[in-house]
Amino acid sequence: MKRRLLLVSNSTLHGGGYLEHCQQQISDFFGKQVKRILFVPYALHNRDSYTKTARDKLKTLGYEVDSVHEAADPVEAVRNAEGIFIGGGNTFRLLKALYDHNLVTEIRTRVLQDGVPYMGSSAGSNVATFSINTTNDMPIVYPPTFSAIGLVPFNINPHYLDPDPNSRHMGETREQRIVQYHEELDTPSVLGLREGSMLLVEGNKATLLGSTKARLFQRGKPTTEYDPGSDLSFLLTNAQ
Numbered sequence: 001m002k003r004r005l006l007l008v009s010n011s012t013l014h015g016g017g018y019l020e021h022c023q024q025q026i027s028d029f030f031g032k033q034v035k036r037i038l039f040v041p042y043a044l045h046n047r048d049s050y051t052k053t054a055r056d057k058l059k060t061l062g063y064e065v066d067s068v069h070e071a072a073d074p075v076e077a078v079r080n081a082e083g084i085f086i087g088g089g090n091t092f093r094l095l096k097a098l099y100d101h102n103l104v105t106e107i108r109t110r111v112l113q114d115g116v117p118y119m120g121s122s123a124g125s126n127v128a129t130f131s132i133n134t135t136n137d138m139p140i141v142y143p144p145t146f147s148a149i150g151l152v153p154f155n156i157n158p159h160y161l162d163p164d165p166n167s168r169h170m171g172e173t174r175e176q177r178i179v180q181y182h183e184e185l186d187t188p189s190v191l192g193l194r195e196g197s198m199l200l201v202e203g204n205k206a207t208l209l210g211s212t213k214a215r216l217f218q219r220g221k222p223t224t225e226y227d228p229g230s231d232l233s234f235l236l237t238n239a240q
Contacts, residue, residue: 002115004029005151005201007125009158009193009210011088019057019121021196025209027061029200030083030117036064038081042097043089043123054087068103078106081116088122088158091135095127096143108149118151122158125199129155130188134181136174152201153188154235160192160215175215175223182219189235190217199232206232 006022006029013021030037037058041050047069055065063083071077078084084107086094098104110116120128126135127148134155163173172180178190191199197210208214208230216224216232226232 001112001203003112003151003201003203004115004117005111005128006117006119006198007128007152007156007193007201008119008121008198009125009160010195011121013196017057018053022198022210023057023061025198025200026058026119029119030063034063034083034117036066036081037083037085037119038077039065039067040084040086040094040098040103040124041067041069041089043087043091043094045093050087050089054085058085068101074101074103075106078103078110081110083117083119084110085119086121086124086127088124090140091123091126091132091137092139092143093141094123095132095146095148096141098127098149099144104149108151111149111151125156125158125193128152131155133187134178134190152206152236155188155190156199157190157192160194162194175217178217182217187219189219191215191232191235192217197228201236204233204236206236208232 008022012018039054041047044050051067058065068074068077111118126132128151131146132148133146134157161174192215194212196212197214200207200209208226208228210228214226
């Protein structure tokens with residue numbers, strides 16, 4: 001399998017600017033062979049402003065940016081893309097737009113068969129996975145299905161938050177909500193990516209990168225913590 005993915009928890013880390021905390025990983029990921037990146041801004045309402053933010057940042061790293069929302073034919077834009085970057089925002093809005101523009105199958109084909117590098121951040125990481133069932137976002141619109149692009153056979157929970165022992169909030173923790181998801185049958189593993197963490201997938205190899213640990217939830221099993229640098233390749237073949 002030719003897939004190359006960089007799935008980032010968050011676009012902005014406290015104390016830094018947009019994509020600043022992962023800019024070295026972005027440069028390593030896209031490398032010198034990619035000159036132009038196709039940006040997908042569907043997760044935010046103001047697509048022009050969002051594209052400018054991504055374009056300005058990626059230009060400092062040496063990449064030109066085309067936005068799929070500016071293309072006369074979005075499908076053709078995906079078919080011609082050297083690299084793809086789907087940004088964060090509302091996951092439901094993003095997935096609905098991807099289906100509305102007939103891009104889900106096209107992106108899957110380009111990444112899995114043609115080896116086009118795919119970067120996602122937050123919602124863009126969510127839609128790369130099995131489904132968007134473990135997103136943190138509100139369902140402000142209704143996509144035709146919660147099934148996502150399916151570049152990996154598990155789910156991600158970006159911005160994973162640990163319980164605050166000093167909080168008086170009595171609602172469910174993030175962990176409790178993921179456990180509720182796993183109370184349903186045939187639900188895949190969920191990788192909780194804390195702020196500052198990201199997953200690099202190259203073929204059948206998956207490596208945790210970044211500055212924070214990740215928490216893995218598997219149905220019927222105890223949760224597990226993984227340090228940056230950990231090999232998580234088993235998730236690609238054993239998602240349950």
